[in-house]
Amino acid sequence: MIRIVCPRGFPARMQGRAAGSASGAGESMRFPRRYTLLSIVPPLLFAAGCQQPAHVVKDLPEPLVGPADRPLPRREPPPVVRPSPRVEQPAEAAWIPPKGISRRWRYIVIHHSADNRSTPDGMRAWHLKKGWDGLGYHFVVGNGVGYPDGKVFVGERWTSQKHGAHARSPDYPDNRWNEHGIGICLVGNFQNTPPTSRQLDALAELVAFLCRKCNIATSQIYTHGDVDRFTACPGKLFPAAQFKRRLAAASGAPVVRAASR
Ligand SMILES: [Zn+2]
Numbered sequence: 644m645i646r647i648v649c650p651r652g653f654p655a656r657m658q659g660r661a662a663g664s665a666s667g668a669g670e671s672m673r674f675p676r677r678y679t680l681l682s683i684v685p686p687l688l689f690a691a692g693c694q695q696p697a698h699v700v701k702d703l704p705e706p707l708v709g710p711a712d713r714p715l716p717r718r719e720p721p722p723v724v725r726p727s728p729r730v731e732q733p734a735e736a737a738w739i740p741p742k743g744i745s746r747r748w749r750y751i752v753i754h755h756s757a758d759n760r761s762t763p764d765g766m767r768a769w770h771l772k773k774g775w776d777g778l779g780y781h782f783v784v785g786n787g788v789g790y791p792d793g794k795v796f797v798g799e800r801w802t803s804q805k806h807g808a809h810a811r812s813p814d815y816p817d818n819r820w821n822e823h824g825i826g827i828c829l830v831g832n833f834q835n836t837p838p839t840s841r842q843l844d845a846l847a848e849l850v851a852f853l854c855r856k857c858n859i860a861t862s863q864i865y866t867h868g869d870v871d872r873f874t875a876c877p878g879k880l881f882p883a884a885q886f887k888r889r890l891a892a893a894s895g896a897p898v899v900r901a902a903s904r
Pocket of ligand 1: 753754755809867874876877
């Protein structure tokens with residue numbers, strides 16, 4: 644007799660048939676000598692192999708393939724972050740009114756619109772609704788939300804050299820800031836967020852141009868809050884010092900400290 648041991652996992656049906664009992668895995672089995680190992684083991688192994696779950700084959704690792712046989716994994720290029728194109732300012736000629744510049748201008752007054760989504764058309768409609776004669780400012784500088792970032796809108800008041808409607812103050816009965824002040828409004832609420840860098844650049848270029856053309860001293864550049872103590876315009880986040888540095892660069896001359904009223 645030949646004694647063999649069933650491996651664990653050997654099918655119970657086959658074990659029982661081979662040993663003539665329902666003995667469990669690992670028990671000894673006896674075979675007549677005429678059944679040699681060569682005649683018994685291969686069919687048993689074949690039967691056992693058929694019991695293997697199919698997914699095991701799928702889990703086999705991929706065959707090793709040399710670098711030369713496999714193309715390099717394709718890498719996605721990193722995303723290209725392009726800044727939105729800078730808005731080219733119009734030639735200074737576009738800021739010169741058709742009939743030339745009046746000699747009435749003595750001051751420049753800077754405002755914010757108090758709303759990030761403002762547009763020149765929207766503000767004009769609102770001012771008309773309030774009973775004013777059109778957009779109250781002479782210029783508007785966009786912030787990229789409703790109007791392009793850093794783009795200067797030239798209002799009809801500037802085109803016609805008409806007085807402003809942007810800075811009436813009870814402290815000045817002569818209404819000097821409207822009569823003689825050029826009103827520039829930057830779109831945005833600078834109580835919450837500062838103006839964009841392009842807005843400040845555009846503002847500096849525009850103010851430098853106006854100072855030069857209208858012979859306005861840099862000491863006569865004001866914020867709305869400078870001339871009206873009842874307003875916080877253009878907001879606590881308007882960077883006055885930074886604006887002065889940009890103005891100095893735009894005008895090519897050192898900026899005189901802005902006078903307080
Ligand atoms: Zn204002």
